Amino acid sequence: MKDLKIAIGADHAGFEYKQAIQAFLDVAEVKDFGTYSSDSADYPDFAHPVASAVENGEFDLGILICGSANGVAITANKHQGIRAGLCWNTEVATLVRLHNNANVLCIPARFVTIEEAKAITETFLTTEFEGGRHATRVGKISC
Numbered sequence: 001m002k003d004l005k006i007a008i009g010a011d012h013a014g015f016e017y018k019q020a021i022q023a024f025l026d027v028a029e030v031k032d033f034g035t036y037s038s039d040s041a042d043y044p045d046f047a048h049p050v051a052s053a054v055e056n057g058e059f060d061l062g063i064l065i066c067g068s069a070n071g072v073a074i075t076a077n078k079h080q081g082i083r084a085g086l087c088w089n090t091e092v093a094t095l096v097r098l099h100n101n102a103n104v105l106c107i108p109a110r111f112v113t114i115e116e117a118k119a120i121t122e123t124f125l126t127t128e129f130e131g132g133r134h135a136t137r138v139g140k141i142s143c
Contacts, residue, residue: 014065
């Protein structure tokens with residue numbers, strides 16, 4: 001996990017969680033794509049830059065946080081090279097990495113505690129893609 005480069009972003013609903021997760025991360029590099037306060041903000045303004053940074057290979061993985069995580073997941077998944085997974089517990093975080101090779105974690109701040117969000121993040125960042133039959137399925141995702 002220490003050698004990973006992570007792109008992170010959140011809207012106002014996820015700002016506090018983003019700050020806590022950044023402080024928790026023990027990785028090579030973290031780039032914060034905003035928002036930088038709890039003032040109302042539009043989630044696509046942060047989801048697109050995070051997704052682009054992962055898609056173009058500048059960062060290994062991304063983390064996006066908003067109230068339900070649906071908005072950031074939908075936005076990030078508009079990018080052809082992104083597989084954003086909405087995770088509300090560690091079991092889902094494990095499966096999106098193992099089976100879907102997700103490269104962007106989406107956390108629903110209004111439905112998990114900060115401690116749960118940290119555990120979800122750690123699970124996501126430390127779980128490797130299983131490959132095998134799942135690689136064939138993941139290969140069929142892109143349009």
